[in-house]
Amino acid sequence: ENIFDRSRMAPKTPIKNEPIDLSKQKGCTPERNPITPVKIIDRPQPDPWTPTANLKMLVSAASPDMRDREKKKELFRPIENSEQSDTPDSLQYDIVDDTTVDEFEKQRPSRKQKSLGLLCQKFLARYPNYPLSTEKTTISLDEVASVLGVERRRIYDIVNVLESLHLVSRVAKNQYCWHGRHNLSQTLKMLQEAGELQYGELMTFQHKEQDLEYKFGERKKETIPHSQDRPLLDFSEPDCSSASANSRKDKSLRIMSQKFVMLFLVSKTKIVTLDIAAKILIEETQDTVDYSKFKTKVRRLYDIANVLTSLGLIKKVHVTEERGRKPAFKWIGPVEFSGKTDELRGHSPTSDSLPERGSCAQYQICAAGKQRFTRHASFNGAQPCEGTRRKVSSEPSSPHQERQDEYCSKMINLAAVCRQKIEEDTRNSSITSPFSLLPVPGDSDFCVNPLPQAVFPMVQAEVPSLSLPIGISSQAPHPSTPAASKTENGKATLVPNQPFLCFPSSSLFMLCGGLQENNLSETLPTAGDKGNRSDEATAVVPPAVCQKRCSHKCTSPSSPADDEEPAAKKQTIEQSDLPLSLVVPKKPFESPKAESTPGNACPSAVHLETYHLDLASAAAPEAASKESLDCQEEEKHISKENANQPFQPQYLYVQPTTGLSSFNFLFSANQTPGAISLSSNQLPSLSVPCVMMPSAALASFPLICSPSFTSPVSPVPDGSFSAAASMNFSMSSLASTTPVFISTTAMVTPKVSPAPSVDLQQPAHPALHLSPVLTRSCSAVKLDSPMCVGHPVTLLKLQQPSSTPLTPKSIRPAHHEAFFKTPGSLGDPVAWKKNEGNQTRNASSVQRRLEISGTSPD
DNA sequence: CACTCCCGCCAATTA
DNA sequence: TAATTGGCGGGAGTG
Numbered sequence: 001e002n003i004f005d006r007s008r009m010a011p012k013t014p015i016k017n018e019p020i021d022l023s024k025q026k027g028c029t030p031e032r033n034p035i036t037p038v039k040i041i042d043r044p045q046p047d048p049w050t051p052t053a054n055l056k057m058l059v060s061a062a063s064p065d066m067r068d069r070e071k072k073k074e075l076f077r078p079i080e081n082s083e084q085s086d087t088p089d090s091l092q093y094d095i096v097d098d099t100t101v102d103e104f105e106k107q108r109p110s111r112k113q114k115s116l117g118l119l120c121q122k123f124l125a126r127y128p129n130y131p132l133s134t135e136k137t138t139i140s141l142d143e144v145a146s147v148l149g150v151e152r153r154r155i156y157d158i159v160n161v162l163e164s165l166h167l168v169s170r171v172a173k174n175q176y177c178w179h180g181r182h183n184l185s186q187t188l189k190m191l192q193e194a195g196e197l198q199y200g201e202l203m204t205f206q207h208k209e210q211d212l213e214y215k216f217g218e219r220k221k222e223t224i225p226h227s228q229d230r231p232l233l234d235f236s237e238p239d240c241s242s243a244s245a246n247s248r249k250d251k252s253l254r255i256m257s258q259k260f261v262m263l264f265l266v267s268k269t270k271i272v273t274l275d276i277a278a279k280i281l282i283e284e285t286q287d288t289v290d291y292s293k294f295k296t297k298v299r300r301l302y303d304i305a306n307v308l309t310s311l312g313l314i315k316k317v318h319v320t321e322e323r324g325r326k327p328a329f330k331w332i333g334p335v336e337f338s339g340k341t342d343e344l345r346g347h348s349p350t351s352d353s354l355p356e357r358g359s360c361a362q363y364q365i366c367a368a369g370k371q372r373f374t375r376h377a378s379f380n381g382a383q384p385c386e387g388t389r390r391k392v393s394s395e396p397s398s399p400h401q402e403r404q405d406e407y408c409s410k411m412i413n414l415a416a417v418c419r420q421k422i423e424e425d426t427r428n429s430s431i432t433s434p435f436s437l438l439p440v441p442g443d444s445d446f447c448v449n450p451l452p453q454a455v456f457p458m459v460q461a462e463v464p465s466l467s468l469p470i471g472i473s474s475q476a477p478h479p480s481t482p483a484a485s486k487t488e489n490g491k492a493t494l495v496p497n498q499p500f501l502c503f504p505s506s507s508l509f510m511l512c513g514g515l516q517e518n519n520l521s522e523t524l525p526t527a528g529d530k531g532n533r534s535d536e537a538t539a540v541v542p543p544a545v546c547q548k549r550c551s552h553k554c555t556s557p558s559s560p561a562d563d564e565e566p567a568a569k570k571q572t573i574e575q576s577d578l579p580l581s582l583v584v585p586k587k588p589f590e591s592p593k594a595e596s597t598p599g600n601a602c603p604s605a606v607h608l609e610t611y612h613l614d615l616a617s618a619a620a621p622e623a624a625s626k627e628s629l630d631c632q633e634e635e636k637h638i639s640k641e642n643a644n645q646p647f648q649p650q651y652l653y654v655q656p657t658t659g660l661s662s663f664n665f666l667f668s669a670n671q672t673p674g675a676i677s678l679s680s681n682q683l684p685s686l687s688v689p690c691v692m693m694p695s696a697a698l699a700s701f702p703l704i705c706s707p708s709f710t711s712p713v714s715p716v717p718d719g720s721f722s723a724a725a726s727m728n729f730s731m732s733s734l735a736s737t738t739p740v741f742i743s744t745t746a747m748v749t750p751k752v753s754p755a756p757s758v759d760l761q762q763p764a765h766p767a768l769h770l771s772p773v774l775t776r777s778c779s780a781v782k783l784d785s786p787m788c789v790g791h792p793v794t795l796l797k798l799q800q801p802s803s804t805p806l807t808p809k810s811i812r813p814a815h816h817e818a819f820f821k822t823p824g825s826l827g828d829p830v831a832w833k834k835n836e837g838n839q840t841r842n843a844s845s846v847q848r849r850l851e852i853s854g855t856s857p858d
Numbered sequence: 859c860a861c862t863c864c865c866g867c868c869a870a871t872t873a
Numbered sequence: 874t875a876a877t878t879g880g881c882g883g884g885a886g887t888g
Contacts, residue, residue, distance in 0.1 A: 111886050114864065141877090153866070156879055173873065173877065252880065296881060302863050327861070 114150075117306035120158045122148050124310060127178045137178035139168060157253065161307040164257035185334055188265060195262030256281050256297075257304045264314065264331035273319055273328040274301055305329050 112118065123144060131137055141159070145152045159176055162168045166187045168176045259281060263272045278297040308314045313333035318325045 111862085111864070116863075151866075152877085153879075154864085156877090160879075292882075298861095299863060299882075300880085302861095306863080 120310035192265035
């Protein structure tokens with residue numbers, strides 16, 4: 001019977017008949033494959049496209065479960081219909097169905113004919129876009145596979161993407177329920193909202209959207225979610241998905257698909273380049289990014305894009321950048337989604353759940369698979385771009401703002417991703433694996449002191465703030481591997497005008513004074529990283545060590561408080577519930593500061609995170625240091641005195657940990673007055689404007705303080721140190737390997753004795769790499785002694801010359817461009833490949849990823 | 859050669 | 874334990 005059906009079909013769309021790959025099914029003998037001798041040769045498999053082959057397939061498919069037989073029959077009919085419909089869609093493809101293709105073609109179906117997009121079209125043709133609500137259409141994978149003449153694997157690809165958009169839902173093994181597009185708008189709306197939360201914030205700063213050719217321009221809408229919104233997103237229930245849902249499955253293709261769609265929805269231009277999307281996705285998913293990962297992501301994106309294209313949601317385009325033409329996809333689906341939500345919900349039960357799922361999906365997704373890492377961070381929309389951008393631009397060479405913009409946009413995206421991750425992690429941690437978050441008390445190796453109040457209360461409403469669960473933030477403890485710290489090149493550079501410091505290497509963070517008058521008392525819990533998946537590693541690391549480091553370096557008292565950890569955990573957990581709600585000021589950020597400083601205008605949202613240290617570098621001293629920072633029981637008070645230059649943004653740089661997957665956070669120190677205050681208080685959340693940067697970008701940079709700062713960190717009385725201490729980011733860690741500087745912005749006062757301060761403007765120390773951009777006036781000091789306590793203002797971590805082996809590239813001074821660029825932007829994948837030195841971790845890896853152009857500052 | 863992305867191995871999950 | 878799912882990446886097809 002089947003055969004007959006098949007045969008009928010065949011005639012209709014001979015061409016289209018895909019080559020069926022029955023081979024898998026059973027031993028189909030290579031019977032006659034007239035057509036593709038080659039393959040045949042290779043494999044004994046029969047050629048699919050022949051009717052017989054098809055029959056075989058069908059039979060084989062059917063046999064397994066006769067159960068669906070009837071259904072199949074039904075299905076088949078539709079299929080026939082579908083075929084006809086198929087072709088039309090093909091429009092999207094340049095390819096054009098060459099339906100005209102000769103029969104030869106038929107025989108040897110070209111790749112295009114076997115494309116996933118085409119297959120998807122056929123698949124879709126089988127089902128009505130808007131099925132009657134009354135009738136539920138079930139989809140049998142076996143059937144479909146056999147009917148379409150493909151392996152099931154391919155069907156999974158399609159179904160997974162469709163499922164991410166809720167066009168179908170899995171009801172049982174081998175069974176999917178077709179919902180059609182009724183809920184599509186709702187789903188998209190949800191995704192858009194979610195996307196805005198995640199990515200949209202970033203958008204704020206793209207004022208320049210115009211420039212962006214293809215970047216994401218995001219909407220700045222005020223839509224920024226409030227903490228409240230979160231609940232919506234809440235992934236709280238992974239459940240939503242069908243029973244099986246939680247599995248890793250939620251992890252990849254489905255999630256990736258949703259995120260990919262979100263990018264489009266959030267993008268002003270509605271155009272997303274593949275590489276950017278891939279990077280974003282990678283960031284989310286992976287700690288370590290390497291070229292192969294990138295390639296894999298791209299492959300997956302093609303898969304997804306093909307399906308979305310078939311759905312008529314996107315189409316392929318090319319964006320032309322300076323670098324050249326890049327493949328991209330443009331959203332051609334609906335853009336505005338008025339709230340139809342009602343409808344959505346109304347739909348089938350499965351569908352009902354959908355909305356939730358959709359919202360949560362993203363988060364869930366992440367959460368699902370990865371508990372291994374824990375990161376906590378929350379951040380709001382960032383507005384950093386400008387600052388960042390500027391910096392970048394500051395570079396002498398890069399005149400192209402456009403690019404920078406792009407970078408910014410990319411970064412934004414990345415940041416969003418990071419945020420998402422963090423959230424997820426947080427969630428997870430709270431939910432599932434708290435441990436991951438916090439080291440077990442016993443374990444605590446981390447120097448981190450959980451600040452009881454890790455949380456920062458938000459001070460200023462104006463600034464978009466994030467609230468982090470305190471615990472989370474506080475926890476930073478994880479064993480950091482000293483090695484890691486070493487690995488880094490400590491390059492510290494100060495950038496004139498820019499108040500922030502960057503620690504190139506992994507674990508550093510910077511605080512910059514410069515807060516405005518407001519005294520910010522910050523407790524930066526940021527450090528908390530925990531051992532991620534590498535808990536083990538962390539565990540391994542003897543706490544003592546950490547402490548040592550801390551103590552040793554950190555003059556600051558901060559000691560890893562193991563004890564605290566428990567508390568921290570608790571907090572964390574609690575907080576987790578809290579969520580990382582993002583508080584976003586609805587207003588666009590216009591912090592006065594920003595205004596004041598044109599360049600830096602972007603107010604940044606603060607992102608706090610807790611990273612876990614890289615496992616790899618088990619002992620990340622830095623981490624410790626970070627924690628230590630937090631640790632500092634004291635709250636850090638950073639007073640910003642520089643009223644004068646209120647606006648220069650100051651950032652705290654948090655070293656990216658693996659968990660973060662290479663993101664660096666910069667917290668702006670100087671916010672609008674009072675904007676940031678981190679108090680040791682229990683405030684669960686902290687709102688700080690910050691900028692998040694892809695670590696990669698940072699990696700290459702040795703940023704440092706901006707001299708511009710006139711007023712150093714608030715001189716906290718003894719706190720100065722304390723301040724410093726507060727800042728102290730676990731200096732210990734820093735100290736361990738890399739020399740850190742803390743200095744006021746203007747100058748580095750190297751407390752560190754060894755090296756006298758360097759003149760800012762000089763590029764400097766050989767040791768340091770100053771990015772060209774930075775070059776302006778940067779002062780870098782090398783300190784042998786890791787820490788400089790005295791000045792609260794800036795910490796610099798200098799590279800140690802030899803400390804870690806750097807790859808040549810890593811060594812290179814990064815361009816300013818590099819700074820912002822995402823790895824992908826950089827271009828050569830090749831660079832990525834380098835990652836061999838995993839140990840170097842993020843920083844190194846990042847650097848590798850990124851191509852840093854090597855203009856060495858020398 | 860770069861871009862696409864098919865194909866199918868094989869691990870993770872489920873039943 | 875077998876079957877279902879689906880991550881993943883080699884490497885082929887296409888331009």
